[in-house]
Amino acid sequence: xxxxxxxxxxxxxxxxxxxxxxxxxxxxxxxxxxxxxxxxxxxxxxxxxxxxxxxxxxxxxxxxxxxxxxxxxxxxxxxxxxxxxxxxxxxxxxxxxxxxxxxxxxxxxxxxxxxxxxxxxxxxxxxxxxxxxxxxxxxxxxxxxxxxxxxxxxxxxxxxxxxxxxxxxxxxxxxxxxxxxxxxxxxxxxxxxxxxxxxxxx
Amino acid sequence: xxxxxxxxxxxxxxxxxxxxxxxxxxxxxxxxxxxxxxxxxxxxxxxxxxxxxxxxxxxxxxxxxxxxxxxxxxxxxxxxxxxxxxxxxxxxxxxxxxxxxxxxxxxxxxxxxxxxxxxxxxxxxxxxxxxxxxxxxxxxxxxxxxxxxxxxxxxxxxxxxxxxxxxxxxxxxxxxxxxxxxxxxxxxxxxxxxxxxxxxxx
Numbered sequence: 001x002x003x004x005x006x007x008x009x010x011x012x013x014x015x016x017x018x019x020x021x022x023x024x025x026x027x028x029x030x031x032x033x034x035x036x037x038x039x040x041x042x043x044x045x046x047x048x049x050x051x052x053x054x055x056x057x058x059x060x061x062x063x064x065x066x067x068x069x070x071x072x073x074x075x076x077x078x079x080x081x082x083x084x085x086x087x088x089x090x091x092x093x094x095x096x097x098x099x100x101x102x103x104x105x106x107x108x109x110x111x112x113x114x115x116x117x118x119x120x121x122x123x124x125x126x127x128x129x130x131x132x133x134x135x136x137x138x139x140x141x142x143x144x145x146x147x148x149x150x151x152x153x154x155x156x157x158x159x160x161x162x163x164x165x166x167x168x169x170x171x172x173x174x175x176x177x178x179x180x181x182x183x184x185x186x187x188x189x190x191x192x193x194x195x196x197x198x199x200x201x202x
Numbered sequence: 203x204x205x206x207x208x209x210x211x212x213x214x215x216x217x218x219x220x221x222x223x224x225x226x227x228x229x230x231x232x233x234x235x236x237x238x239x240x241x242x243x244x245x246x247x248x249x250x251x252x253x254x255x256x257x258x259x260x261x262x263x264x265x266x267x268x269x270x271x272x273x274x275x276x277x278x279x280x281x282x283x284x285x286x287x288x289x290x291x292x293x294x295x296x297x298x299x300x301x302x303x304x305x306x307x308x309x310x311x312x313x314x315x316x317x318x319x320x321x322x323x324x325x326x327x328x329x330x331x332x333x334x335x336x337x338x339x340x341x342x343x344x345x346x347x348x349x350x351x352x353x354x355x356x357x358x359x360x361x362x363x364x365x366x367x368x369x370x371x372x373x374x375x376x377x378x379x380x381x382x383x384x385x386x387x388x389x390x391x392x393x394x395x396x397x398x399x400x401x402x403x404x
Contacts, residue, residue: 113322119381120315127381134380162391169375170367177374178336179321179329189364189404193395202391 024050025057029071034110038068038118038126068115069129073136075111076102082140088148092167092194095144096187099168103175104182112176138164145198155201163202167194226252227259231273236312240270240320240328270317271331275338277313278304284342290350294369294396297346298389301370305377306384314378340366347400357403365404369396 028049047054083094230251249256285296
């Protein structure tokens with residue numbers, strides 16, 4: 001319980017009252033989700049935990065789905081940043097390593113559990129918010145491939161999202177589907193598969 | 203609603219009263235899970251739906267976890283059989299194709315939803331049953347690699363489960379995590395990644 005985990009690094013050091021409100025609300029949302037479920041997430045409880053006027057929360061995050069997906073986007077951006085090491089292999093390695101750190105954190109599994117019932121409901125708000133979450137993640141991570149292309153390391157990519165998918169899918173699959181422990185070999189295999197695809201132009 | 207789906211093909215044509223009881227109980231378990239949740243799965247309701255004496259169900263499947271995992275093993279074995287086409291590429295292609303057929307079936311997603319809360323609970327029965335489920339699946343599918351090795355197509359494999367993981371993870375990840383639609387390109391990429399690993403000895 002001592003070390004700083006990826007989930008702890010979420011707090012951005014931005015100035016201004018508006019940024020502080022946003023940080024407090026999204027941190028409270030994350031905690032509420034981890035301690036309960038998406039179905040029990042409430043604007044009022046979040047406002048109380050964040051020490052913010054409920055009207056502010058309702059105004060800036062009109063739906064529960066907005067609140068949850070903004071918390072997820074912030075969490076993912078801070079816990080699994082898109083690295084820029086100067087080489088595609090280094091970028092993919094660093095990216096996979098932070099992803100494994102996040103997936104290894106039992107609180108992330110609690111977040112997924114809190115969210116999974118909602119994910120499989122036919123709720124249009126949730127479906128749209130999740131689509132936005134993954135679009136945001138894939139668009140951000142595509143920068144690793146674009147920079148490698150600009151450096152002449154890899155050819156032009158037909159399907160950059162597909163390359164990233166091959167990099168991250170095994171770690172998610174093991175953590176959230178088979179529930180087997182992550183190990184280094186999985187990382188090496190995923191890295192190898194993604195690099196091969198990228199070098200083939202995917 | 204007309205065509206025979208992978209889930210419909212579960213019924214084995216085995217003779218004998220014992221096999222009929224087993225088929226009826228596991229089919230009823232699957233239906234109960236899809237219409238509710240693991241938490242609401244009941245031996246009594248399963249016995250009633252299967253037309254079987256409750257004492258028989260309790261005797262042969264003492265826990266809810268046993269009932270659920272036997273239903274899953276039967277479903278997976280029938281819907282995603284381990285093919286034997288005479289070539290590793292053909293085997294992987296056929297295997298991935300039936301997996302996609304299963305994952306594309308909305309009833310499978312309902313099964314996963316029914317089970318996901320239990321998966322993330324600290325229930326030892328469930329954890330053990332799931333471990334057995336995946337061990338059974340991986341052991342069965344490893345035959346594809348063993349036959350390819352025996353034919354001299356690929357070298358001896360250091361980590362056959364890892365190769366299979368690279369083959370199936372992206373399809374599971376997309377269906378159960380990102381919730382994006384499956385497409386042919388994903389299958390081609392996964393096949394390529396798994397074949398490359400197998401040819402390298404993984």
